Amino acid sequence: MxxxxxxxxxxxxxxxxxxxxxxxxxxxxxxxxxxxxxxxxxxxPYGHVDQMPVAVVNLDKGAELEGKSLHIGEDLVDELKKNADFKWEFVNSAQAQQGMKDDKYYMQITIPENFSSKATTLLDDQPKPADLIYEPNGNYSFVGAQIGKTAIKDLKAKVSAKVTEAYAETLLDKFSEVSDGLAEAGDGAGELNTGAGKLDDGAVKLKDNLAKLASGTIELQEGLSPLTDGVNALHTGATKLETGTSSLVSGLQQLQTAAGTQLQSGADQLKEGSDKLAAGLQTSLDGTSKLQTGLQASEQGSAKLSEGLQSAVQGSGALATGLQSAVDGSGQVADGAKGVADGLKQLAAANPELAESADVQKLLAASQAVADGSAQLHESEQKLAQGAGQLHEGNQQLATGAEQLHEGQQQLLAGAGQLVGGQEQLLAGASQLSDGGSKLSDGLKQFTGKLSEAANGGAQLASGVKQLGTGTSALQTGVGKLSGGVSSLTDGSKQLGDGAGKLADGLSELKDGSNELATKLNDAAQKTSEVKKTDDVVNMFAEPVNSSENEAEVVPNYxxxxxxxxxxxxxxxxxxxxxxxxxxxxxxxxxxxxxxxxxxxxxxxxxxxxxxxxxxxxxxxxxxxxxxxxxxxxxxxxxxxxxxxxxxxxxxxxxxxxxxxxxxxxxxxxxxxxxxxxxxxxxxxxxxxxxxxxxxxxxxxxxxxxxxxxxxxxxxxxxxxxxxxxxxxxxxxxxxxxxxxxxxxxxxxxxxxxxxxxxx
Structure with missing residues (x-):
């Protein structure tokens, strides 16, 4: 008291x-x-930003997109006039610059003259985004400039939505054109299917008639066999002489034909193949060189990774050392807190009257709680120090693995160098092969010329023999030609029959394929026609995502x-x-x-x-x-x-x-x-x-x-x-x-x- x-x-x-x-x-x-x-x-203060003057300069000259006039700058100005986010002042460039110098405006927004034209380049090979230039007057008011930067993001989103809306309308118009084209293509595929059905029926009839022709030619060939035997027996001697000369002429002609066509073609193909081989090897060599370059970059990257992991090892070591120092410091704090608690206990013991006070008892309890908390803090920091040591060991293992990766990539780079050398040797051999093919082609041309001269001589000899036995030779030749023609006719009719069968099968497949094509095209036309250009669809293309703010954690004002x-x-x-x-x-x-x-x-x-x-x-x-x-x-x-x-x-x-x-x-x-x-x-x-x-x-x-x-x-x-x-x-x-x-x-x-x- x-x-x-x-x-x-x-x-x-x-x-x-x-x-x-x-x-x-x-x-x-x-x-x-x-x-x-x-x-x-x-x-x-944010409730009064409509009093902040902001200069707006519109230099946009407009553009055309798919025949439609596009004036994004004017649209943006109209949009700004409708809202009161700031005190918008629409001025020319000179007035805006002077106002910024006189600290009249907190920000200047400039719509450049090519703003609309750049916005129409989305479908070009190299589209160029439109630039909306804004200049905050930070010297006048830093906070006002920051508010303006935040507002310009919303403004950019609105302009982007307008541009996207114009593109969406154009693309949806294209969808309508595609739908019409697919419908026309479906009709054409249907007509193709009808024609393929008619061709299929005709191919079946052709196959049947050719089978009959082949059967008749076989019977004709069998009837010519007795006639041929009789003529051959009557003119045995003349036939032997004529056969020898004919064989000579025929052999020369075949050799000339083979040399002029097959061998020459083979030589040309050999030369062409060697040229392609050389080109392919050159391409492979280029690819291997690029591989070698990539491996060099990868080897450099692995070296940097190894260096970075070494830095991480050093950092984790420093962390472990720092935590150990913190453990030592927390130990000293714990000892100091315990000393304070012991000192207060001794003070209370020395002054019993003071010890009986409730405040002193609370003080003793609080000091003991501080001492216990300091001890617990010391134990927690010891655990953190152990964890830092384990992190340091893990970083060392990662650094070792990175060094092994670097060595492996160096070996792979050396192998790539050897591969480049081998492919260069292959390229040189391919060039030599191409030169040899050229020489072979030239030699065959000369050989063919000589064979032509020999064939002419054999033909003159055969002509003399034929004059010797004109009657018998003429009869033999006629019968031979007739027999050969019938045989050729038989083979040709068989081949035509086989071809007609294949033609019928192909036309059947064409009919099925054209039917499927018509079905698919009609389905595609139907699906594309379902895409309608409405205001809701265009708005969805322009702004596919809306954001809503959960006001449960919102602070009402500054x-x-x-x-x-x-x-x-x-x-x-x-x-x-x-x-x-x-x-x-x-x-x-x-x-x-x-x-x-x-x-x-x-x-x-x-x-x-x-x-x-x-x-x-x-x-x-x-x-x-x-x-x-x-x-x-x-x-x-x-x-x-x-x-x-x-x-x-x-x-x-x-x-x-x-x-x-x-x-x-x-x-x-x-x-x-x-x-x-x-x-x-x-x-x-x-x-x-x-x-x-x-x-x-x-x-x-x-x-x-x-x-x-x-x-x-x-x-x-x-x-x-x-x-x-x-x-x-x-x-x-x-x-x-x-x-x-x-x-x-x-x-x-x-x-x-x-x-x-x-x-x-």
Whole structure:
């Protein structure tokens, strides 16, 4: 009770002293100055972007696509006039440039003169995309330029949809033309099928008649055999002489024919084949050269892979070393935490009255929990160090495999070189073979000429023999010709019969194939005719995918999103400024004990923090219209955050005085940069990311996000527990100072009694 009486006397002294009371009241509204006023000014800036002037310059001259006029630039301008995303101003190029120089426009959008013509090149061999030129005025306003960049993406999507719509209409028109053509082709295939059926019937009749012709020629040939035998017996001698000369002439003629046609053709084919062989070998040689080049590139790639894996081995080794250092550091932290817990136990044992206090018992329990947590952290980091060692060994194995792969590719590259050499030798041999074929062809031509002369001589000899036996030779020749003609007629009729059978089979297949062709073409025409050009189909081609936003996790406006950050800043700055107006170590009661001063000062700063928290929370809820998932929990977490910041600031300034305020400012700067209040923590430098989990404002921002935006109260309570630990440790540090500092010196008490020192 004595400690509380000191507190009430300090409060009464402050209330009676306007010099203290007025600044205290002003300090209660400090968080509103830092959070409420700023957020009120920028509560919903994206809701007013229609006031941002943007210059639009249309230089598009238009184009034609499949006979249709295309003016994408004008269509885009008409589309912009319909929406109010920005304050569009449609000007010429000179006006836009001057406006950008005068900081009149936040962005300039230029539609070039070839915009429509480039958009019509989609079906060309080398299509060229249309360019929509935009120039953000970052020197005028960086944030405004970023907003413009975001908007230009939506604008690009709209223009692309318009261009795609024009292409879709053209392609669907082509589908109609294809459908008509397939229908006509189906009709033609049907007529072809009818004609093939008629040809099939005629081929069957032709086959039957040719079979009859072959049968008659066989009977005629059998009747000529007795006549031939009689003529041969009558002219035996003349026949022998004539036969010899005829054989000579016939042999010469056959030899001439073979030399002139078959041998010459074979030589030509040999030369042609050798030329093709040389060309094929040259192609194979080119392909092998390309293979060799590819293997060289692959060998270089495997070398780079080996080097990269060696770097990974070094990196994993460094990681294992760093984790081992972290294990050593966490061991020291665990030992230090255990030492603090043991020291508090000894302090409680030395002061039984102090040990009986419930706050001290909670402090002992909290210190023991910190010690246990530090030990668990040390064990976890040891496991991480073991895992890093295993990762290092795995990287070493990968590096070994990469080296083996590199050696194998070097051997494969050497084999490719040998293959190139062998193919070059084959190419040289093929060239020699081609030269030999040419020489053989020339020699055969000369040989054929000589055989022609010999054949002429044999013909003259046969003519003389024929003059010797004119009658018998003429009779023999006639009978031979008749017999040969009948035999040829028999063979030809048989061949015609076989051909007619094959013709009938082929025409039957033609009939079936033409029928199937007509069916397929008609089916294709029917399916293509089902593709109709309607507005819905064209729109589907232009925009086949729509996006919808799930608003369950959407933050309604800019101010709500930044409330956790600026509310934390306001409470922290309010705590800092409170130390400037209120005394940190003294009270208005002369001779008060260290414990009494601790209770009085802690209650004074705690009351100030609660007042600030309630005022700023009320302003956010009812002044700015902030919407939260739970108003009571929002008040509660604001009070917890304010008390935590106040206890941290009180401990630092109580121990260090003016240097303590400097330390508080440094802490504030670190929290502004590393607490992820504006940008995600992954976007800040890595060395700042390491500080982020240890900063109290990081946890206050996460807790405010939970209660304001997500409604995940488990996260809020977890962050509140972490902030309570910070507050508890800070209270213990403040208590240690007052217990260590003891009673105030006598001279200082006299100054307080004389009223020369103003306290609260």
């Amino acid at each position: 004595k400690s509380l009486s000191v507190f009430f006397k300090d409060v009464g002294s402050a209330v009676r002293n306007p010099k203290v009371l007025i600044p205290v009241i002003a300090i209660m509204f400090i968080p509103i100055l830092y959070s409420g006023i700023y957020l009120a000014a920028y509560w919903d 101010g709500t999103g930044l409330t956790p950050f600026f509310l934390s800043i306001g409470l922290f700055v309010g705590s800092l400024i409170s130390t400037i107006v209120l005394k940190m170590r003294d009270t208005s009661v002369p001779g008060a004990s260290g414990w009494s001063r601790f209770v009085s000062r802690t209650l004074v700063f705690g009351s100030m923090s609660v007042s600030q928290s309630v005022i700023v929370a009320s302003f956010m809820l009812y002044g700015l219209g902030l919407e939260t998932h739970s108003v009571p929990l929002f008040y509660l977490f604001t009070i917890i955050t304010g008390l935590t910041f106040m206890m941290i600031v009180q401990a630092l300034v109580t121990w260090l005085d003016l240097p303590g305020r400097y330390v508080v400012i440094l802490l504030l700067v670190f929290q502004l940069a590393a607490s992820a209040g504006t940008f995600p923590v992954e976007l800040i430098p890595s060395w700042l990311q390491a500080f982020s989990p240890w900063l109290p404002m990081t946890h206050s921002i996460m807790g405010f996000k939970a209660v304001v935006s997500s409604g995940n109260f488990d996260v809020m309570w977890h962050q509140a527990g972490i902030l309570a630990i910070y507050a508890g440790v800070s209270i213990l540090l403040t208590l240690a100072f007052f217990l260590w500092n003891g009673r105030k010196p006598k001279k200082e008490v006299e100054l307080v009694e004389s009223g020369q020192v103003v306290t609260a």
